[in-house]
Amino acid sequence: MAYLNGRFLPLEDVRISPLDRGFLFADGIYEVAAVIDGKLVDSASHLARLERSTAAIGIVLPLSLADIEAAQTELVARNGLSEGLVYLQITRGADATRDFIPAPDLQPTLFMFMQDKPLIDLPAVAAGIAVATMPDLRWARRDIKSVGLLAQAMAKQAAKEAGAQEAWMIEDGFVTEGASSTAFIVTDEGIVTRPYSQSVLAGCTGAALTALAQESGIAVIRRPFTVDEALAAKEAFITSASTLCLSVVRIDEQRVGDGAPGPVAMRLRALYIDFARATGV
Known part of the structure; x- marks a missing residue:
């Protein structure tokens, strides 16, 4: 229906x-x-x-x-x-x-x-996903959740052809966000993600997850980060309504961390699922 x-x-x-x-x-x-x-x-x-x-x-x-x-x-x-x-x-x-x-x-x-669609028991939870980077060709008002998704669809197709499950958009040397997700890395500072602006969509799942992270004592730093920073990070992950929270273990065929889902992303995923079950309507 x-x-x-x-x-x-x-x-x-x-x-x-x-x-x-x-x-x-x-x-x-x-x-x-x-x-x-x-x-x-x-x-x-x-x-x-x-x-x-x-x-x-x-x-x-x-x-x-x-x-x-x-x-x-x-x-x-x-x-x-x-x-x-x-x-x-x-x-x-x-x-x-x-x-x-x-x-x-x-x-x-x-x-x-x-x-x-299954959201909780996904093979990608244990295996992690790969992302492919590409230029961000989208319009300037990415904070508006427009149905105009041609650039994202093209990026997703290019990522698939590169053997990846998601695309990370790059603008002025920095990661903006995924084609259909919010991008995060884990460093000694805490979890790092792009600040809200017209350049990115304010992800609902990402917002809830960062609030849960802060409540559990994990620092959240809002600043741009580069692909090199992501490759040098302890972990990387994405959030969205359709993936919840998934670890990124490869970026452009290069391994992130030890190449396996990390403890911070796994903990945040568990916290988010508990939050979802406790607050659903």
């Missing part, structure tokens, strides 16, 4: 106009929230980011955040989803014709669907 503009219906029956501005202009915002034990994880954080992103591009939410969350939880229940992802997309709506300037009376298109 999926959700479209107030209706629950089979995914194969969803119909969205080809004149929808999300399709024609990537004029829309999306969110992906994890579901663990049949409950939404970190829902308030994801909804707050949805509200920030839609406000940044001038889309008025058609429902309150509470009503959006209620629709998401209803969708989880109707699908009997125990573990996986909820995808939400809101576009400016469908115009009568294609024009760069939207009509003033458009009604937004709100679409949601489920993805049944």
